[in-house]
Amino acid sequence: MKYVGIGTILSILGVVFSILIWGTEKAHLLSGLVGGIFIIFALLVSGSMGSGDRMRANFATATKEDRDERNHMMNNALLLALPNIIVAIFAYYM
Numbered sequence: 001m002k003y004v005g006i007g008t009i010l011s012i013l014g015v016v017f018s019i020l021i022w023g024t025e026k027a028h029l030l031s032g033l034v035g036g037i038f039i040i041f042a043l044l045v046s047g048s049m050g051s052g053d054r055m056r057a058n059f060a061t062a063t064k065e066d067r068d069e070r071n072h073m074m075n076n077a078l079l080l081a082l083p084n085i086i087v088a089i090f091a092y093y094m
Helices: 002-022 029-046 052-061 064-093
Strands: none
Touching (some): 002 064
């Protein structure tokens, strides 16, 4: 749960800096941007953005350790993105 805590700190900092830069009406911008970046990173690391031939080649040449490491990085990136997206949605509707 370390990554959820880090994501929460990043989201709070994102809201504070957004308020300082653009005002309260755009408090969701930096937090949403950071969350989006982590989600895109998770998609890229997971290998789900490749074509069918590329995915087949990745699965054929990757070892179990490589897949486990890739899944671990993807889960950590999603755990970082989750609080950012939640705070951005909350700040958008407030």
